[in-house]
Amino acid sequence: MQALICGYYGKGNGGDEALLVSLLQMLPKKIKPIVLSNNPSQTRQRYGIETCPARSAFAILQAFQQSDIFIWGGGSLMQDVTSFASPFYYAALMGLAQQQGLKTVAWAQGIGPLKRPTTRWLTEQVLRGCTAVSVRDSQSATLVSQWDISPLIAPDPVWALESKPVQGLWDLPAPRVALNLRSHPQLTPQRLEVLTQALIDFQKATNAFILLVPFQASQDLAIARSISARLPQSHKIMTLDDPRELKGLFKGVEMTIGMRYHSLIMAGAEECRCFALSYDPKVSRLMQELNIPGWELAELPEDPNVISTAWLECYANGDALSSAQIHSLVDRALMHQELLKFVSDFETD
Structure with missing residues (x-):
């Protein structure tokens, strides 16, 4: 079983890289990840996983054809404060995955701020089509529940990230x-x-x-x-x-x-x-x-x-x-892992 994972990866942001490693740490063993990255060779070398260029439409379409699950992998992907374009990019990928018949997961999301009616509507539409949704804070949960979506609410997955000692x-x-x-x-x-x-x-x-x-x-x-x-x-x-x-x-x-x-x-x-x-x-x-x-x-x-x-x-x-x-906090953050297990089991039933 293959999962195409999408996030703000390969941009050198320690927080988003930590979300990716947390997701890989929590991913059920039977799922093979393919990670959309802005620096695919670096991501592949650093984590030993298969990658796909995040801005190559042809490569992404190929990756969709190989995959069973599509995952938004944590963070504030759907917000229109720092970028007007990025919510359209992430929503387009989620919408395409749903059209292709993949199981879709909005995982450990911080939804918003969404200042524009267009991006609010877009976010609602793609979340409604998701197999499972988890959010990392109560404000995101309140927003999503207004759309009659019941998300899993759990702390940010990085609480549960396994740390390593720093030499020196x-x-x-x-x-x-x-x-x-x-x-x-x-x-x-x-x-x-x-x-x-x-x-x-x-x-x-x-x-x-x-x-x-x-x-x-x-x-x-x-x-x-x-x-x-x-x-x-x-x-x-x-x-x-x-x-x-x-x-x-x-x-x-x-x-x-x-x-x-x-x-x-x-x-x-x-x-x-x-x-x-x-x-x-x-x-x-x-x-x-x-x-x-x-x-x-x-x-x-x-x-x-x-x-x-x-x-x-x-x-x-x-x-x-x-x-x-x-x-x-760590125990509750691991609820995001249970969501992934649920989706992988749901896929095989």
């Missing part, structure tokens, strides 16, 4: 604090300057070793380098290609200041204290669900002292998730 991490000075920022219109040069000064002050007060952790080099690395050039004390830019190592990094970190959604999930899963800088509703929802301190980026204080003081409070007195909370 424990040789770096302790305590260690990780920072992840990404380029975004809300992260203006003025706000970046305020955050950089706050980090300098925070490091002076704690003597912490700062790990600058880009999740996507094209969007995060330049920011990490700009901060690195300003930090007077010990620090390192950590660029990791393996999502399991990226998650394992946070096992050796006291606190994470994170902007990206999956930086906070990975850190939280490894019992690391978290402080969030939210640029997106999915990050804000995660903050609310897990009681993570932080700010909406648009409401960031202009005084670096206010920010560094809040970070110091989190560092000294903040709480990581308890082992019981993490265990519960």
Whole structure:
């Protein structure tokens, strides 16, 4: 049995790569994956799987003919805030799979924001045709239920991703604090300057070793380098290609200041204290669900002292998730695995 898997893969985004590895980890053994990738040779070499170029119509049609199941493999694929075109691309693939008679799965999706009536209608139509739907948050579930679709609701699969140790991490000075920022219109040069000064002050007060952790080099690395050039004390830019190592990094970190959604999930899963800088509703929802301190980026204080003081409070007195909370999140995230098993069994009945 073959499954064609589609997502934001091969773009060098650590969070989306982590979703792919989580899916491959959960996929029933009897299913052979074919992964649509924007960098098929890299994806094939990195994970030892069959791939298909994500932008080649001919190759995709061939892959459909070879497949029994089509899977949207996690993430916020159906949203029209960062791109108007991408929901049409993903919906077109899902619609084509349904026309071809494949079993179709919307797996671990964060649905929305959907600002335009066209993309809302499109999302509703393709979800109605799915064999199974799972979402990763209650807001997505509420939206989907308005369309009389009953999804499985479970935490993001990356909670259950198996982490790997990072060579040399424990040789770096302790305590260690990780920072992840990404380029975004809300992260203006003025706000970046305020955050950089706050980090300098925070490091002076704690003597912490700062790990600058880009999740996507094209969007995060330049920011990490700009901060690195300003930090007077010990620090390192950590660029990791393996999502399991990226998650394992946070096992050796006291606190994470994170902007990206999956930086906070990975850190939280490894019992690391978290402080969030939210640029997106999915990050804000995660903050609310897990009681993570932080700010909406648009409401960031202009005084670096206010920010560094809040970070110091989190560092000294903040709480990581308890082992019981993490265990519960991991167990519930594995419900996405049960959905895949259901679909594979359903296919053979």
